[in-house]
Structures are given as structure tokens and as C-alpha cells.
Amino acid sequence: MAIQYRNTTFWGVASDLKSCPPSDRPEIVFSGKSNVGKSSLINALADNRKLARVSATPGKTRLVVYFNVDNKMYFADLPGYGYAKAAKDVKEKFNKLCDEYFVSGRKFSLVLHLIDIRHDPSKDDVRMLEYMNQTGIPYFLVFTKCDKLSKAQIRKQLTEFSKILDFHEDARIYAVSADKKIGLDDLRAGIEEYLKDELESKEN
Ligand SMILES: Nc1nc2c(ncn2[C@@H]2O[C@H](COP(=O)(O)OP(=O)(O)OP(=O)(O)O)[C@@H](O)[C@H]2O)c(=O)[nH]1
Ligand SMILES: [Mg+2]
Structure with a gap:
């Protein structure tokens, strides 16, 4: 059963856990530092530039934004963490929302953790991977903005990352x-393959 990614629509925003959609479908969570390209990746996967707001100024997304993907799953666009220029209270509020989201016990299927291929992973990235490794949250690592580097540079960066970061053995790695x-078709197929059993059990 193929997912029609183009059939993705805005579902709504959640400022707290109570306003998130019912956990009736697999949920794919986009996490990562502010400005890493979470909203852009959602638009690219859905092939719709107008879907998620891409920030000219980083740190704009302060709510969890939900998208309905082909009535089969949700994409959750989390606020980017570590935005240095946000006022302290604002920063704490959306870091809190992010943290709350992960510790809430809310059911989600997979985290796509995004890291800019050009930069060293931040402390928050390392912390996030440790957290997911320890708690057994399934994730894919997605390196973004690959158009900024040559193929040789991408290979070099991926080797560097594998030395610095402690990837879970099941974590798949994508460069997009x-x-x-x-890399979008690979990622679309990877998500679909990962969710295969869950999607099939919903159909029956
Ligand atoms: N060159 C290049 N730029 C990109 C790519 N993806 C995103 N960007 C740019 O990176 C900036 C941030 O993109 P967003 O998608 O808004 O990033 P975000 O992670 O959603 O940011 P927050 O919502 O602030 O957490 C924008 O200026 C995008 O145009 C990419 O694949 N290549
Ligand atoms: Mg965003």
C-alpha cells in the first residue's frame, strides 16, 4: 500500500499535549536544531512548497505543527531547539514543549532527527541521540542541506559523524x-518500509 505523500495537508497546531491529534495513526516526528531544515523537508517530501512555513528567521516554529499524510500517518514538526537568540523564557518554553513531547508517553512511531551535514553535531544532538538510544525510541538520522557539499565532502562528513555520534545499530542514515x-525517494521508501506492519494492521 503506497503512501501518496503529495496528499499531505495541514492538520493543525498544538501548543500543549492536550491539543495534539488522537494517536490513531503512525506519527513521524521531525526533530533537530532550529534552522536545520525540518519544515523544508516536510514540504519536500510532500512536494508542496506552501505546506509548512520555512523560517527566514530561525526559531519561528514554537508549536508542534501537525500534517495529515494521505490519511495514513501524521508528520509532527517540532520546534527547533537551541535557538540562541530567542528570549530566555521563550526558549525555555519551547524546549519544555519539546522535552514534554518526548517524555509524555505520547505514542509515536519514528523520529527523524535532522542534522545539517555541514556542521558538527551540537551538544543537544548528542544528548538527543543518547536519550533515544537509552529509551529505545526508534529513529533515522537525516543529514540535511547536502546540496551545499560535494559528494566527496558528504562521504567525509558521514565518516566523521560516525566517529563522533553513537548511532543505534538500527538507525538508518540518510543524506538529503x-x-x-x-535523497527524498529513499527517505520516503524508508519511512514506508519502517511503518509497513503498523500501516497494514490499520487496514485490517
Ligand atoms: N541549501 C539548502 N537550504 C535549505 C535546505 N533545507 C532548508 N534550507 C534553508 O534553511 C533555512 C531553515 O529552513 P527551515 O525548514 O525553516 O528549518 P527548520 O528546521 O524548520 O527551522 P525552525 O522552524 O526554526 O526550527 C531556510 O532558509 C531554508 O531555505 C536545503 O536542502 N538546502
Ligand atoms: Mg520549522
Whole structure:
């Protein structure tokens, strides 16, 4: 059963856990530092530039934004963490929302954790991976903005990352560009394959 990613629509925003949608479908969570390209990747996967708001100024997304993907799953666009310029109270509020989301016991199927291929992972990235490794949250690592580097540079960066980061053995690794549409089909197929059993059990 193929997912029609183009059939993705805005579901709504949640400022707290009570206003999240019912957990009636697999939920894919996009996490990562502010400005890493979460909203752009959602738009690219859905092939719709107008879907999620892409920030000219980082740190704009302060709510969890939900998208309905083909009535089969949700995409949850989390607020980006570690936005240095946000006022302290604002920063704490959305870091709290992010943290709450992960410790809430809310059911989600998979986290796509995004890291800019050009930069060293931040302390928050390391913390997040440790957290997911320890708690057994399934995740894919998605390196973004690959159009900014040559193929050789991408390979070099991926080798570096594998030395620094402690990937879970089941974590799949993708290198993508939302701008140049690189790696998107692989990622779409990877999500679908990962959710296969869950999606099939919903059909029956
Ligand atoms: N070159 C390039 N730029 C990108 C790519 N993806 C995103 N960007 C740019 O990166 C900036 C941030 O993108 P967003 O998608 O808003 O990032 P975000 O992670 O949603 O940011 P927050 O909502 O602030 O957490 C924008 O200026 C995008 O145009 C990409 O694949 N290639
Ligand atoms: Mg965003």
C-alpha cells in the first residue's frame, strides 16, 4: 500500500499535549536544531512548497505543527531547539514543549532527527541521540542541506559523524537536500518500509 505523500495537508497546531491529534495513526516526528531544515523537508517530501512555513528567521516554529499524510500517518514538526537568540523564557518554553513531547508517553512511531551535514553535531544532538538510544525510541538520522557539499565532502562528513555520534545499530542514515530534491525517494521508501506492519494492521 503506497503512501501518496503529495496528499499531505495541514492538520493543525498544538501548543500543549492536550491539543495534539488522537494517536490513531503512525506519527513521524521531525526533530533537530532550529534552522536545520525540518519544515523544508516536510514540504519536500510532500512536494508542496506552501505546506509548512520555512523560517527566514530561525526559531519561528514554537508549536508542534501537525500534517495529515494521505490519511495514513501524521508528520509532527517540532520546534527547533537551541535557538540562541530567542528570549530566555521563550526558549525555555519551547524546549519544555519539546522535552514534554518526548517524555509524555505520547505514542509515536519514528523520529527523524535532522542534522545539517555541514556542521558538527551540537551538544543537544548528542544528548538527543543518547536519550533515544537509552529509551529505545526508534529513529533515522537525516543529514540535511547536502546540496551545499560535494559528494566527496558528504562521504567525509558521514565518516566523521560516525566517529563522533553513537548511532543505534538500527538507525538508518540518510543524506538529503530539500532544495535540490536529493535523497527524498529513499527517505520516503524508508519511512514506508519502517511503518509497513503498523500501516497494514490499520487496514485490517
Ligand atoms: N541549501 C539548502 N537550504 C535549505 C535546505 N533545507 C532548508 N534550507 C534553508 O534553511 C533555512 C531553515 O529552513 P527551515 O525548514 O525553516 O528549518 P527548520 O528546521 O524548520 O527551522 P525552525 O522552524 O526554526 O526550527 C531556510 O532558509 C531554508 O531555505 C536545503 O536542502 N538546502
Ligand atoms: Mg520549522
